[in-house]
Amino acid sequence: MSTPVVGVLAMQGDVREHVRVLRELGAAATRVRRPPELAGVDALVIPGGESTTIDKLLRAFELQEPLKQRIKTGLPVFGSCAGMILLADRIVDGTPDQQTLGGIDMTVRRNAFGRQVQSFEADLDCTALGDGQPYHAVFIRAPWVEDVGPGVDVLATVAAGPAAGRIVAVRSGPLLATSFHPELTGDPRLHRLFLDVVKES
Numbered sequence: 509m510s511t512p513v514v515g516v517l518a519m520q521g522d523v524r525e526h527v528r529v530l531r532e533l534g535a536a537a538t539r540v541r542r543p544p545e546l547a548g549v550d551a552l553v554i555p556g557g558e559s560t561t562i563d564k565l566l567r568a569f570e571l572q573e574p575l576k577q578r579i580k581t582g583l584p585v586f587g588s589c590a591g592m593i594l595l596a597d598r599i600v601d602g603t604p605d606q607q608t609l610g611g612i613d614m615t616v617r618r619n620a621f622g623r624q625v626q627s628f629e630a631d632l633d634c635t636a637l638g639d640g641q642p643y644h645a646v647f648i649r650a651p652w653v654e655d656v657g658p659g660v661d662v663l664a665t666v667a668a669g670p671a672a673g674r675i676v677a678v679r680s681g682p683l684l685a686t687s688f689h690p691e692l693t694g695d696p697r698l699h700r701l702f703l704d705v706v707k708e709s
């Protein structure tokens with residue numbers, strides 16, 4: 509696969525920013541709203557936004573089932589923030605009717621850093637990037653990962669402050685998820701990691 513076609517789920521949220529970063533890295537990025545568009549992609553990004561809204565729209569657009577099937581059969585997916593919530597097998601503090609796609613054996617807590625904390629920035633220990641450089645991350649009403657199952661690798665934790673040690677990035681096979689928004693900071697290392705995962709798959 510020379511130029512992978514990477515879809516960005518375009519129900520709601522920061523779609524345009526992901527499309528821009530992916531194109532800058534040489535991927536063919538395209539918006540996904542309908543089942544035929546999903547069928548045409550090699551990988552998918554689920555952007556940040558509001559997970560309850562994205563969940564409702566996935567069901568209304570009849571994308572939930574086909575997407576669950578693609579995830580089961582190995583589609584590489586990168587979820588940021590709301591996208592992380594959608595990839596979780598289990599969530600805490602969801603709304604009563606909220607559903608996830610699942611795929612990653614983890615429990616994710618919505619709005620984990622406190623509802624009053626709308627947004628903040630923090631440096632992360634991100635060992636998976638392998639270059640020893642901290643990753644400067646932007647969090648917006650962000651979730652964190654409460655626990656992970658045996659097949660899930662922790663990619664990053666908060667380095668300091670009240671949330672020190674909290675898991676904020678994970679990988680499970682071809683599935684990648686971050687609590688924060690790598691599309692907003694101009695640091696392309698996590699999207700590059702995702703494109704490496706796509707090429708491996």
Ligand code: GLN
Pocket residue numbers: 555556557558559560588589590591593618619648649650651
């Ligand atoms: N709190 C949001 C949710 O529950 C996620 C916020 C975000 O994606 N920036 O979906």
